[in-house]
Amino acid sequence: MTPKQRxxxxxxxxxxxxATALHLRNNGWSVDVFERARGLPEVGTALGLWPAALAALDALGVGAQVRSLSRPQTAGAFLRPDGGRIATLDIAALERRTGDVVRLVSRPDLLALLYGAAGEGAVAFGERIADIRSLDGSYDVVVAADGLNSAARTALFGPRYRARYxxxxxxRGTVDGETGSVTETWGEGLRFGVTPTSGGRTNWFACAVAPEGQRDPGHEVATLRAWFGHWHTGVRGIVDRLTEPEVLRLDLYHLDPPLPSHVKGRTALIGDAAHAMTPDLGRGACEALVDGVELARALTAAPDVPTALRAYDRARRPATQRLARTARLMNRMAHARRLTGLRNAAMRTAIAVGGPPA
Structure with missing residues (x-):
């Protein structure tokens, strides 16, 4: 008798x-993907894919394609507003340790590639699942991948576990022109990041301590120029080219407190739904990829779904919650307004001793 398709x-x-859907489908599962947006995004900022994420993409069979449409990060540094160096990322050491480097790719390009690999019609767009519990009993397993303000997380664990400012x-945004390296410049309660991206353009972001929900329509560029227009030329050259329509402003959130489990019944949470973290390590998309592949591997290898979900939770929850704590600590350091010299020295020591997690 042919076994029933899971x-x-x-x-x-x-x-x-x-990533989850693609891996499961590649291993014989029938998968329905529900996405509330009406289609794939056409614009978006650059992502840094760390070696663990690249290994996950290799497991999906798309690693070579990602490498062909991305570009390697060849250098990275933390700077002071005057351009002086706080710390340098040892890219060569990362490659020696992992066999790979960080690769930079735009979010729309990566999503389009994964969607193409999954096949036409793989995603039901414009489908909002009001209560994930309504899917119980209709599938062998349910995967909650609904992001920062996850309705699934609230339904399963309650409002205590939510994204907090x-x-x-x-x-953030992009401007025309190339930049050769990744830099973050840290001032007093302010920082500015620069990343190469595809198409001869440069991805940038700025962060500042501010009240939640504060907006200044039509004047965001003027604010950025007032804050950063006197910083070193690498920052000033980008700020001078900004135009109001291209600037996207978002508040920063993280999941607090962390979840007691990434699993509830036959439902598993992945990505920001499970462990939303501040973007300070550049690891949100990376960890979502690794989550998806590790969950699918467990489901494929284990004798039953509950065993697989326990294995997934043991493997991923400690690692991702440790990264989330590190990202939050780095966020606090980056936005310090006092004792910035001591902060910079601490950052320099941390990079020299431990280096970034791969």
Missing amino acids: TAAVVGGGIGGL VGASSW
């Missing part, structure tokens, strides 16, 4: 959700 529902068709806003 079934999964994935709520959220972003990077983590698509960290006290800082971010501005």
Whole structure:
């Protein structure tokens, strides 16, 4: 007798959700993906794919394609507003340790590639699942990949576990022109990041301590120029080219307190739904990819779904919650307004001793 095909529902068709669906489908599962957006995004900022995320993409069979449409990070540094160096990222050491480097790719390009690998019609767009518990009993497993303000997380664990404002806003966008390296410049309660991206453009972001929800429509560029227009030329050259329509402002959040489990019944949470963290390590998309692949591997290898979900939770919850704590600590350091010399020295020591997690 032919064994019954196993079934999964994935709520959220972003990077983590698509990774989970693709891996399960490659291993014989029937997967329905529900995405509330009406289509794939056409614009978005650059992502840094760390070696663990690249290994996950290799497991999905798309690693070579990602490498062909991305570019390697060849250098990285933390700077002071005058351009002086706080610390340098040893890219060569990372490659020696892991066999790979960080690769930079735009979010829309990565999503389009994963969607293409999953196949036409793999995602049901415009489908909002009001209560993930309504899927219980209809599938062997349900995967919650519905992001920062996860309705699934609230339904399963209650409103105590929610995304909370960290006290800082971010501005981001892209400008024409190449930049050769990744830099973050730290001032007093302010910082500015620069990242190469595809198409001869440069991705940038800025962060500042600000009240939650504060906006200044039509004047965000003027604010950024007032804060950063006197910083070193690498920052000033980008700020001078900003135009109001291209600036996106978002508040920064993290999940607090952390979840007691990434699993409830036959539902598993992945990505930001499970462990939303501040973007300070650049690891949100990376960890969603790894979550998706590790969850699918466990479901494929274990004798039953409950065993697989326990294995997934043991493997991923400690690691991701440790990264989330590190990201939050770095966020606090970056936005310090006093004793910035001591902060810079601490950052320099941390990079020299431990280096970034791969």
